[in-house]
Amino acid sequence: SQLSQFMDQNNPLSEVTHKRRISALGPGGLTRERAGFEVRDVHPTHYGRLCPIETPEGPNIGLIKSLSVYSRTNEYGFLETPYRKVIDGVITDEVDYLSAIEEAKYVIAQANAATTEDGRLKDELIPCRHKGESTFMNADQIQYMDVSPQQIVSVAAALIPFLEHDDANRAL
Structure with missing residues (x-):
């Protein structure tokens, strides 16, 4: 289905990143073609919940994101x-x-x-x-x-040394 994938098991980091990925696509979600800039952009409510850095390039940019280091879902799914x-x-x-x-x-x-x-x-x-x-x-x-200062980024982005000095477009 659109909501399942084979897990990337190249190394432990790719496995953890794959497990913490969130998609706005699929049944009941958005389509790449109809998703505008507002949906793909970083929003203040993402702070500490979704990583502003780790998202794929190309047509899926901003539609597939990763959970931040300390984020979790509550009993209602928020x-x-x-x-x-x-x-x-x-x-x-x-x-x-x-x-x-x-x-x-x-x-x-x-x-x-x-x-x-x-x-x-x-x-x-x-x-x-x-x-x-x-x-x-x-x-x-x-x-x-x-x-933590690393609360806003994903596990992969948190491992980048001196992340605050990197160009945002080149971080990952």
Whole structure:
């Protein structure tokens, strides 16, 4: 069928990547010919759920994607990504998985935000996301924090050394 393939077993990485692939094609989905730019483009709700880098070139670009490193599906089939809870500027060890709808309700700091040894957010203004927009907020307004800087990319992309210095078109 259109939804099954023989697994790529060339090496362990290709096997893991194959198992974590998601397609918008097939029965009940889109067709290559009718899918426009809006569907293929990266959306803020993909953050931590679908990798913005790992997608094939050609007619399937943006229609076949890979799950991000820490993403999972919940009992309703929605993709979730983990966040560390922050209370009054102190980062806790409590981890909550949030869907894109739940995530929009919270102020979320980046994983690389400066912290003190006792787990407090160091700077007064913290770069964060709120309702899909990047902004700066006071440390006491932060409600969650990313668990890892590699949270937004797939397993294969996370293995690329110095990924932040690569040209986006050449990353994979």
